[in-house]
Amino acid sequence: MKALTKTDFNFPGQKSVYHGKVRDVYNINGEKLVMVATDRISAFDVVLPEGIPYKGQMLNQIAAKFLDATTDICPNWKLATPDPMVTVGVLCEGFPVEMIVRGYLCGSAWRAYKNGAREICGVKLPEGMRENQKFPEPIVTPTTKAEMGLHDEDISKEEILRQGLATPEEYATLEKYTLALFKRGTEIAAGRGLILVDTKYEFGKHNGTIYLMDEIHTPDSSRYFYADGYRERFEKGEPQKQLSKEFVREWLMENGFQGKEGQQVPEMTPAIVQSISERYIELFENITGEKFVKEDTGNIAERIEKNVLQYLK
Numbered sequence: 001m002k003a004l005t006k007t008d009f010n011f012p013g014q015k016s017v018y019h020g021k022v023r024d025v026y027n028i029n030g031e032k033l034v035m036v037a038t039d040r041i042s043a044f045d046v047v048l049p050e051g052i053p054y055k056g057q058m059l060n061q062i063a064a065k066f067l068d069a070t071t072d073i074c075p076n077w078k079l080a081t082p083d084p085m086v087t088v089g090v091l092c093e094g095f096p097v098e099m100i101v102r103g104y105l106c107g108s109a110w111r112a113y114k115n116g117a118r119e120i121c122g123v124k125l126p127e128g129m130r131e132n133q134k135f136p137e138p139i140v141t142p143t144t145k146a147e148m149g150l151h152d153e154d155i156s157k158e159e160i161l162r163q164g165l166a167t168p169e170e171y172a173t174l175e176k177y178t179l180a181l182f183k184r185g186t187e188i189a190a191g192r193g194l195i196l197v198d199t200k201y202e203f204g205k206h207n208g209t210i211y212l213m214d215e216i217h218t219p220d221s222s223r224y225f226y227a228d229g230y231r232e233r234f235e236k237g238e239p240q241k242q243l244s245k246e247f248v249r250e251w252l253m254e255n256g257f258q259g260k261e262g263q264q265v266p267e268m269t270p271a272i273v274q275s276i277s278e279r280y281i282e283l284f285e286n287i288t289g290e291k292f293v294k295e296d297t298g299n300i301a302e303r304i305e306k307n308v309l310q311y312l313k
Contacts, residue, residue: 099202
């Protein structure tokens with residue numbers, strides 16, 4: 001099993017390339033983006049040293065499926081998926097915030113709540129909540145989009161408007177789209193016996209229109225619980241059975257790594273890498289309701305280049 005951890009393509013009309021934590025984004029003529037979902041994996045805002053076979057393919061295919069399933073809610077950037085690991089889309093000017101929406105109190109929000117916080121990103125939280133409890137209504141808790149290597153920071157709607165990161169009209173649209181997409185994601189998940197717990201969306205503008213960009217409802221950007229047994233586990237205060245990247249974070253924390261200065265990433269043995277790959281396949285099949293078909297990993301870069309060149313022609 002081979003993993004694609006770096007790309008260095010030179011496509012016709014290529015103006016620039018941006019290497020993100022997981023995706024490599026090629027700007028074609030200032031009009032289109034060729035986004036390659038690599039097999040890199042990040043946690044605690046750190047790219048881990050080993051790639052995870054098939055992860056890029058899974059993320060790209062999940063995102064493509066959900067982008068197609070939400071076009072009636074808002075326009076999105078996707079034009080085509082010429083390769084299982086590639087989406088080509090419209091070049092948008094991104095808003096410098098990520099719209100995070102939470103249906104349940106868990107993860108970083110729970111950690112803050114447990115430490116006494118009763119407000120997240122300007123949103124007041126009720127007293128007496130417990131871990132993994134459902135909010136009366138989903139809440140929107142945006143973060144800034146940090147530069148590579150820096151942590152995203154919580155930000156309130158008021159602060160976004162004060163800093164001019166979006167106009168009041170734009171922000172109202174972002175929030176409307178965020179809640180509608182989350183509602184659709186929740187309905188799709190329920191049909192698969194899952195609960196969409198929280199997720200993030202990124203938006204940008206193209207010709208004055210707001211577009212949904214990047215990935216949507218993937219296990220890298222979202223957290224899912226299994227619906228079966230949720231209530232019993234919640235009542236007993238037991239951890240939920242979940243589908244997300246959280247199992248990777250938990251493995252890192254158990255081995256003394258939380259992305260803090262001076263901490264070392266634990267050794268990622270072939271067995272660990274394989275187990276993470278298998279968990280991602282489980283995620284894919286549960287989230288999409290489809291069998292995962294492994295693409296040939298003989299020469300991934302060559303395959304991608306051929307497919308993208310063919311599309312750009």
